[in-house]
Amino acid sequence: MILPIVAYGADILRKEGREITPDYPNLAKLIEDMWETMYASNGVGLAAPQINKDIRLFVIDSAQIFENQEEDEKGKYPDEPGVKQAFINARIKELDGEEWAYNEGCLSIPKIREDVMRKETVTLTYVDENFVPHEKTFNGITARIILHEYDHIEGKLFIDYLKPFKRKLLRGKLDDISKGKVRADYKMIFPK
Template sequence: MILPIVAYGHPVLRKVGEDITPDYPELKTLIANMWETMYASNGVGIAAPQVNKAIRLFVVDSEQIINNLEDDEKNDYPGDNGIKEVFINAHIVETGGDDWAYNEGCLSIPKVREDVNRPETVTLRYVNENFEPRQQTFTGVTARVILHEYDHIDGKLFIDHLKPLKRRMLKSKLDDISKGKIRVDYKMLFPK
């Protein structure tokens, strides 16, 4: 089932997500719905707060980015083949490499894109959908998508990484989103 995506201004986007246990109600259904919602809205990742759940869960499919790169662009991301993965109770172990800029957007903040600096690599400790423990290092675009989704489970948004002047320049767009004054081709849940 395609779920509505929470719009900028909704308080759930600013909550730090809670760790969950394997008996979290309807977890397999929630994960399936998150995948369906992400693909229906042309996303490459979606976090539980974006579907109105303040828990530490997100899904990422960076394979679709890597697979759509031109051959010469793939050289920009050595060692990044993309992933399709469920991340539960994720916690950053470390980040590394140089910060680099990339133009990011967010399903909860539609029609706003800005360059955001993030580290080249991230090492995460998490469990997968079967609650099997994992610790893995990700790089390139995959690391970026993971860090973007990780921000969501920590109550942060990509716009928080922008300089204050840039954020002030976006204020009217952000206000319009929070008031529901935006048209997108997916269902959104606006703040009350």
């Protein structure tokens, strides 16, 4: 089932997610719905707070980026061909490498894209959808998507990384989103 995306301005997007246990109700269905919602919205990642769930769960599919890249982009990123994975109760163990800029967007903040600086590499501890524990290091585009989605379960948004002047310039657009004056190509829930 395709779920509506929570728009900027909703309190849940600023709330730290809570850890879940294997008996979380309908978890397999929720993850399946998150994949369906992410693909229907043309996203490469989706976190539970974006579908109005205050839990530490996100899904990513960086393989889509590599499948759709231009010929001259091939081989540019170390994580090619990408990763498709669900992350539950993720915690960052280490950030490493140089910071690099990449133009990010967010399904909860439609029609706004900005360059964001993030580290090249992230090491995470997490459990998968079967609650098997993992500790794994990711880099490149995959690390970037993970860090973006991880921020969601920490109550942060990519616009928090922008300089104050840039955020001030975006204030009108952000206010329009929170008031439901911006439309996306997917169903959204706007703050009351």
